[in-house]
Amino acid sequence: MAETAGGNGSDNLANGLDGPDEDEPDSRKGDQSEFENSGHGGYDLNMEYVENGGRESNHMLHHLPAIDYNNEKIKEEDEEEEVKTWEELGLDPRLISALNKNGIDKTTPIQISGIPLILEGKDVVARAKTGSGKTYAYLLPLPQKLFSDTGASKKTAPTAMILVPTRELCQQVYEEVLSLIAACKVQLKVVQVTSSMAGKDLAALAGPPDILVSTPACISTCLQSDALKANSIQEFLQLLVLDELFVFRRTFFCHMVMKMT
Template sequence: MEEDDCLKFQDMGLDDRLLKAISELNWCEPTPIQEKAIPLALEGKDVLARARTGSGKTGAFCIPIINKILSDKQTAKEQTVKAIILTPSKELCNQAYKNVIELTRCCSREIKCIDVAPQVPLSSQRPMLMEKPDIVVGTPSRVLSHIKGGNLDLQSSLEMVVIDEADLVFSFGYEDDIKDLIKHFPKIYQAFLMSATLTDEVKALKKMVLHNPVILKLEESQLPETNQLTQYVIKCEHSDKFALLCSLLKLRLIRGKTILFVNSVNKCYKVKLFLEQFGVPTCVLNSELPVNTRCHIVSQFNDGLYDYIIASDESACFNPTGKTSDKIKAKGNKKDKEYGVSRGIDFQNISNVINFEFPKTVKNYIHRVGRTARGDKKGTALSFVCVKEMALLEAVEKELSEQTDGGKVFQPYQFNMAEIEGFRYRAKDAMMSVTHQAIQEARLKEIKSEMLSSQKLKSYFEDNPRDLQVLRHDKALRTVKQQDHLKHVPDYIVPRSLQGYRGLRRQNNPSVHPYASTRSHAQKRYQRMKSDPLRSFEFTKRRKSFRKK
């Protein structure tokens, strides 16, 4: 199809109020998945769509749902629940809910939407459900709890069902919940399954939920093209990863908003405590924190309040079956099973993704790297790979090279490890303070701090919503000994190739005057005299008065 023949939003027969909201969101034209899926959905067909992360799948199902509800409102006699959107995690529920709110900004009085995913008592959400909102968003288990509690009736009014990130639903342990939910659905309804991959789990869901669906499988690679996404790899010893990370950040070789991926929550805090000592503020997206806090962290990160966020996708990496082992139960594990960072969460304007620890599977690599180079923006993915992770790297390279017709996937990052010997020494010194006890104290301290803030500030922020912006999630935890000298990079450890960069000197050494090169010789002499501890203030003053005479 020629570029001029591409279907526009205006050509789809959408409601004017919906078109106005789309225009205000600056969606100039539909993405490929939206262009194909929306017309089919408007015709009332079931749709199974496979498209890579960041391709606009959420808009592909939200737009036809809203348009159909607006159309039905013209003849409806009573308020009923028309659509239900199911996602495997609370963060994805919050994101889908926000997308619905944005798309209904011009018809907010006509369409009501509620997100039931937050872990609050079911009774507190009952009044909102009794008003029968048009769209209900939630995880399968949460929606099922409301149905069994008598708060939600879908049997008589439900017309549309969406399952987003369908390939994760079973891996998060929702298979039984989905089977129970289907019993409460009417016999006839329109369904949408959205997924980044077509796995056996998605095929099983297809048989359970869909009826003669149209299958959309876009002919595209799972990652953006090489001119948009650059993938680098640094092969190093495991012990050098911390020194390498510190040197890249302190020498400003990595710039822009960055996500650091590791494989466990413990390693998140280990990296955070390490970087704290070098004066690099970071925040951790911890599965133990409340969902509202996690969403607030992502929101502030998107707004640019901080540049570095550390995250893990351990729920997908280490517990792919969604089942809890006896060993984990014995330890009293309280992580949120409805959590997954590398999938679906709408991080915005991400310049870099750093795989501090290489992901365990090809699928997780694709979804991690998919956080950057979204839309028409460029991005960089940098992976630290030690000897034990070489097999994982080769597996990723093999699969991705097949998708790119044998093209080269990874480029070696040109970095001379011998030039960061000074950083290696400092990193080793800093790591001595990051003990297992310090990590556990940091995790406990952040949870306690969040609980205290929630209790004390809840009523205040209800009256003063703007002050909520003051909350920061990148504050230092200070559970390790602080060494102030580590925060600055002395000239003698800066690689020779970077020593001429004046901006780097000024950043790492605040004592260097920003306009030092433009001051006259007399001004420099006076500055030295004033800072000399052997000179008194009175002597300097007399010297100035003598010059005036």
């Protein structure tokens, strides 16, 4: 991880178009049965994410608190791990209610570890086995942190960005965010943009959204076309999620993150 974020900085956010292929097959097809079968052991370090929770945060990922479950460590944690409720994680009652309506009433280890840290505004790198609930681990705190955001009326960039490597994942995460926000009955503008969208669709970025779900390649295009402005992102972005972080390693995107945070 240190190597990933500690690489050479880029001089220009819009430079370096060697981003990941957005047509890469969607690796996340986790469904309920997959989740149930995964148990809480055997984490195989196959996914990571970063949440940038504060302007004062350190730019070097190796300084971040890391939730890093490997097979050996998870056994120890399984023995000692305290099961916590959504309430004990500090989750907003509206989100808990939304989860309960979908029959999700128990927390998973990655959610127990990650959600409180993210709510505290810490930067987090987390990895756990497919189907272990990582998406909710970052998705639940995100709107919650925006519930209390009175909304800077003059903001010119999204408050939160979720970046995923493929269009399929983008659509999937976008729908999950929309569904959570609808269930909570809060007014948050959520926008999805991908490289396959026509220029006129980028008009949705004007406004701008509270939460933007996109891909690195598309963000690069948006920066080049001025649909997004690097300076505005630096000023207004409060939360950044990189889902499937390993895909972004050694790409221009690492440099971009260094600039944006």
